[in-house]
Amino acid sequence: MPSPLGGDNRLVTGDHGPTAWSGLPRLDLPPVTAALAHSHGDALRAVWGHVNSDDELLIASAARIDEAERQDLRSSGFSIVDGGHVDPPSVLRAAEPGRLWLLTSGSTGRPKRVGHTLHSLTTVTGRQPPRRWLLPYSPGTYAWWQLVTLSLTQPSQDLVCVEPDEIDQWPQLAAREGVTAVSGTPTFWRQALWGSAPALRELGLEQVTLGGEPVDQTVLDALRETFPAARISWIYASSEAGASIAVHDGRAGFPQEWLGHHTPGRPLLKVDGEELVLESPHHAEGLAGVIRTGDRVDVVDGRVHIVGRIAGDEINVGGSKISAAAVRDALQAHPDVAWASVKGRRAPIVGTIVTADVVVTREVTEAELVAHCQRRLPDYGIPRRFRFLDEIPFKETLKSDV
Amino acid sequence: MTTISRDRVRNLMAAVLKTQGKTLPNDDAADLRDIGFRSLDFSELALRVEDEIGYELNFDAPGLRQIETVGDVLDFLEQLQVA
Numbered sequence: 001m002p003s004p005l006g007g008d009n010r011l012v013t014g015d016h017g018p019t020a021w022s023g024l025p026r027l028d029l030p031p032v033t034a035a036l037a038h039s040h041g042d043a044l045r046a047v048w049g050h051v052n053s054d055d056e057l058l059i060a061s062a063a064r065i066d067e068a069e070r071q072d073l074r075s076s077g078f079s080i081v082d083g084g085h086v087d088p089p090s091v092l093r094a095a096e097p098g099r100l101w102l103l104t105s106g107s108t109g110r111p112k113r114v115g116h117t118l119h120s121l122t123t124v125t126g127r128q129p130p131r132r133w134l135l136p137y138s139p140g141t142y143a144w145w146q147l148v149t150l151s152l153t154q155p156s157q158d159l160v161c162v163e164p165d166e167i168d169q170w171p172q173l174a175a176r177e178g179v180t181a182v183s184g185t186p187t188f189w190r191q192a193l194w195g196s197a198p199a200l201r202e203l204g205l206e207q208v209t210l211g212g213e214p215v216d217q218t219v220l221d222a223l224r225e226t227f228p229a230a231r232i233s234w235i236y237a238s239s240e241a242g243a244s245i246a247v248h249d250g251r252a253g254f255p256q257e258w259l260g261h262h263t264p265g266r267p268l269l270k271v272d273g274e275e276l277v278l279e280s281p282h283h284a285e286g287l288a289g290v291i292r293t294g295d296r297v298d299v300v301d302g303r304v305h306i307v308g309r310i311a312g313d314e315i316n317v318g319g320s321k322i323s324a325a326a327v328r329d330a331l332q333a334h335p336d337v338a339w340a341s342v343k344g345r346r347a348p349i350v351g352t353i354v355t356a357d358v359v360v361t362r363e364v365t366e367a368e369l370v371a372h373c374q375r376r377l378p379d380y381g382i383p384r385r386f387r388f389l390d391e392i393p394f395k396e397t398l399k400s401d402v
Numbered sequence: 403m404t405t406i407s408r409d410r411v412r413n414l415m416a417a418v419l420k421t422q423g424k425t426l427p428n429d430d431a432a433d434l435r436d437i438g439f440r441s442l443d444f445s446e447l448a449l450r451v452e453d454e455i456g457y458e459l460n461f462d463a464p465g466l467r468q469i470e471t472v473g474d475v476l477d478f479l480e481q482l483q484v485a
Contacts, residue, residue, distance in 0.1 A: 067460040318441060348461045367421045384446040385453075 004051060005128050009151045010132075010158040012177055013168065015041035021152065024048040025243050030086065031095035038083060040161035043139035046081075047148055050100065058101035058113065059140035063164075063396060068331035069111070076113075090253050098360060100108045102142055102239045102284075115169075115240040115285030121151040123243040123282045130156030131181040131207060134174050136167060136188060138396045142239045143212055147183060170277070181207035183235075185398040187339065192336035193222050194361060194392060200226050202273035211230035211235035213399055214308050217252040224250055234346055242282025245269065245306075253303030271297050275310055296323070315381075318350035322381035327354055330376040331383070337362045339392040341400055345385065356383035359392050404455045405483040408476050414450045415475060418443050430473030437472070443477065451479055459483070 007022040008044050027159040028047035029035070035057060037043035043059050050057045058073070062082060065073075070080055070087070077093035100118065103111040104168035123146065128338055150357040154383060162170045171192065174182065182205055184192075192200055201382070208230045209250040223232055224316040232359035234252075236245035244267040247254050254269075264270050267280040283291065296310045307321045309314070316324050324342040331340035339359040344352040358369070366386050393400055416426040452458055459482045463465075464483050469478055 198481045345449065346457065348448045349445045353442065353445050353449065367423070369420050371423070380442065384442065385449055 004152045004181050006152045007154050012160040013041040014163050015039045026052055032077050033056040034078040034080050036065055036082040038062050050194055054097045056095045056099040060103050061138045088357055104239050117314045121145045122153050124150050127152050132158040132179050134179045134182040135159045136162040136184055162175040171196045171217035185212040186215055187400045188211050188398040189219055190339045191392040204308055205230045208232045215252055219331050220250055240284050240287050241280045244278050244280045251340055253305040256302045316352055317380040320380040330373055332373045336361050353384040355385040357387045357389055359389050406454050408480050411476055411479050415447050418447050432472045
């Protein structure tokens with residue numbers, strides 16, 4: 001394969017000094033490999049091996065692969081490459097050249113394998129301004145591949161990788177390495193705004209991107225205030241549908257007129273009932289046509305807001321139904337709430353009541369939060385039990401609720 | 403098995419009402435409708451009791467009955483803890 005356009009882009013990882021794609025060693029991997037990455041360096045070397053060999057490859061953070069998953073992969077024909085150790089497949093099969101596999105986040109059950117190629121994962125094709133990107137996502141996830149394919153296919157798109165144990169210090173790493181663009185989940189950004197706001201202001205980012213979770217106006221406004229000169233974008237994407245929506249106007253939701261609007265080469269967006277459905281040119285293997293996203297939308301003032309998963313979002317309080325996402329958004333609109341997560345809890349009499357975990361920026365009483373919610377939610381939607389956490393819970397996916 | 407006192411349950415009931423901007427009167431005969439103590443408040447109170455005693459209350463045990471006053475709530479939750 002000819003050297004990709006991004007071959008000279010700089011890669012900064014924790015396990016070796018800065019290098020370029022073209023400076024990575026050419027790994028000799030088995031023809032069907034599941035590469036368990038203990039670092040971004042492991043993962044990027046496997047990607048470079050795929051670029052040069054076209055061999056079938058799945059990359060996942062080693063922490064995500066338990067013994068059952070490992071055996072499942074082996075019985076599906078994968079060799080497990082874990083550091084210097086190779087576990088052969090328990091069932092042999094022919095390799096599928098060019099195939100890349102992603103594991104879904106598993107938020108709706110056991111992770112599924114979703115088939116892509118470098119081509120289907122490359123969703124940014126227009127020439128981009130030179131940028132040095134922070135790469136905080138877990139290796140092998142869709143968001144991780146988005147930045148990796150951008151760096152592979154476009155010149156002047158460097159990557160500065162953050163390992164999970166460095167995530168709290170990413171603003172310092174970004175400052176040291178001259179990062180100009182950062183992509184993360186809303187939870188990632190809330191955590192940074194809550195814990196490192198002064199350091200963030202020093203960064204002078206040109207591009208701020210959010211995705212992977214519902215994006216509300218509060219976090220967008222906080223980012224705008226922190227990064228007045230940056231382009232602020234939010235992306236709706238999934239392993240199955242690919243990147244389908246990109247919004248750059250700094251507002252939550254996307255314009256309602258995008259619904260049903262067909263532009264060749266672009267996703268077609270629709271709402272069925274309260275569910276977002278779409279047809280995407282960036283879809284995974286076998287998912288051509290309409291994809292039911294399972295995500296609930298809410299149309300408000302001409303904007304279509306993607307508020308959360310349909311399954312699990314609804315809390316039934318004595319027969320009255322409230323969206324957990326709506327309660328979460330109401331709480332996060334409080335100026336002293338840095339983050340909130342809302343769930344139903346089994347309760348006598350009414351069956352379920354609404355409970356909330358919150359992280360606050362100053363001392364706030366339950367009564368204050370209740371009064372705030374009373375102005376925004378029906379009675380049955382107001383959280384009845386609060387847990388005040390010391391810090392925003394953070395998982396390797398950079399999400400709170402997975 | 404851990405239980406909490408009637409006075410403690412009363413304090414928790416007062417806390418539930420206070421969060422809603424309401425006040426619990428001292429009189430056990432006070433009517434729940436008059437003080438605005440509703441089913442949601444009762445549910446919250448039960449969870450607060452459960453969180454303190456560390457186990458779920460068994461609402462089936464004594465059978466639900468008419469609960470009209472503050473005293474009825476306290477009696478009922480006292481009864482549930484020993485059921």
